Amino acid sequence: MNEMLLQVNHLQTNFYTENGVVKAVNDVSFAIREGETVCIVGESGCGKSITALSLMQLIPENGKVEGGEINFSGKNLLKLNKKDVRRLRGNEIGMIFQEPMTSLNPVFTIGEQMIEPIQEHLLLSKKDAYKKAMDLITMLGIPNAEKIVNLYPHELSGGMLQRIMIAIALSCNPKLIIADEPTTALDVTIQAQILDLLREIKKDFNTSILLITHDLGVVAEMADYVVVMYAGKVVEEGPVLELFKNPQHPYTKGLLKAKPVIGERKDRLYTISGQVPNLVDLQEACYFADRCEHAMDICRMKQPALTQMAKGQKAACWLYEDGENR
Amino acid sequence: MSEALLEVQNLKKYYSSSKGMFRKFGDSVKAVDGVSFTIEKGEVFGLVGESGSGKSTIGKTILRLHDKTNGEVMFKGKDVFSLSKKELRNLRVQTQLVFQDPFSSLNPRLRVGDAIGEAMVEHGLVSKWEVRERVLEVMEKCGLSPFHIDRYPHEFSGGQRQRIVIARAMAINPEFIVMDEPVAALDVSIQAQIINLFSDLQRENGLSYLFISHDLSVVEHLCTKIAIMYLGNIVELAPKEELFDHPLHPYTKALLSAVPIPDPTAKRERIILKGDIPSPINPPSGCKFRTRCPMATDLCVKKAPDYRDTGGGHFVACHYI
16 A cells, blocks of 8 residues: 555535535545545535645635644645645645636746746746746647747647646646546547546656546546545545445435446436535535435434445445444 | 428538638638438437537527528428528427526526516417416426426526426427537536436427537437537437447547546547547548548548448448448
8 A cells, every 4th residue: 555645634614605604525534645546526516626625725715724634745734834835736736627728827828837837846947947848748748849838828729728737737746636627628539638648647657636526437437546525525435446336325326327328228317306405504414315215314313424334435324324234 | 200300401501700800811610511410200319529510500500590501401391591580480489499508598587487488478379367377387397396486597506497498498389499518517416307307308298309419428318319520510420329339430439438437347448539629710621530530541631521321321421431
């Protein structure tokens, strides 16, 4: 087993809105080892993106990380001062966002935007930084590096821009890359290229990747370890093979059954009835209870804890609380 | 053989960029460049392609939401582009559209009931005092509760809004609905609910759909016949089983292999296409796919392949098949 790189313990991120307190990330714990890809999967509003942003301490103003700890190679990130956090971003943790079109500044050339973080973090001269930028562009399979660095973001396609974003994230040799829905805005054939690229990076540099996605197909292709989130909580986690072969939580099971899969040709799709609850002022209960086929009395009264199951899986469900089905 | 509901012959739609401040460029975008297909009654026809392939343009053009550049569109044997004003109004009752984004396709100031009932009243299908009753009927069919009728769109989630949009389309009992990426903006668990609703409505009312999507797994689940588009052309068209079991065109093969499968043990040969989709303003000569095709030769540069039937209604446009 590789060494532990990132450990998130009982992370709690709350948002203060007009309607009340939203517990966007509610007691979330997980860990990433060196060279491992961990996927957080869930539907919109489940807190997966806010978890990622909390790691980088980039959450919007009305939100606050109010509890827990984030240990990254021996340091608790939540205890660092602003300057140190800034050093860390880009340097040791790189981030890639969903919309490559909006994550780059439209009035600077690709080159300028690539060179700036390299100079800032690696303290290289402008000439060396330029050379490094060129190397990175070539390494990511973009032809005509000399031409590309002088272009503005609007002159490149979405797939190209996402490669540039990955190049920027890689530029300071980070130990961890956080990728928040990196291929959601891209076409299928381009998505295949980008996922392939991320796999190669992981292999060549032993970089850990935290991949946030809603697409179970992407998870199956990329992940070593999967964390399933629902309404701000981790409902299930486990190694990718086990989780897909033998999902435990009713929500995970439902998600896997609800997605149409090429070659399966079912007559009807399985549906999870109802919709995600409003996260404002949730009562003490299993948040999935209202949509769950197996809901029992206890589900509506008390929240289940993550319980260790066989083969390294964990699930938060009252079905497994009494020791049966293990 | 059932009857043809919609016949499209060599349809072309070019957007010209020769007006205004970019006059000097003067090129046109060949959004749809010679497309032919037929949709039969009760058929769910899937149109698949990546961004810029012209799939949405086809959807809008066949309903005459904008003009064609060339070609022919026949709906129930009548040319859509030479209808009289009255006949065109009639077409609007027989056809409907559902768009991708349920947030922008509903008027925020119209109550749900009014949005659904508007078209019924406008086309004189029901009298004013029957509207509410009919609206409630349609809402129930589409999985909405009666108390939703007096609410405003902002009070609903994405999935619920898409139900409202579908109810609005169903309200006038159309025969043919164009669905433009209707589930792309929805979460998996909600997407499954909406897809099942489509199947139910289709079966109960004998509807025909043109289902536009980039998601092959959804298309496989729902459609009976599928066309794959690339840069304004159909490169392959076949009944569902045929297309998924025996894809012929290299683009279809690559597309199928690129879809991530939610099974970590799945082993398959992945074809990763090189490069980007070329711009439709200046598409490659000959076969438009040749810049990314792993089997392209000189012939593909010189000559565009014919779109022909390889037997059993399996159409393909490639020199080497």
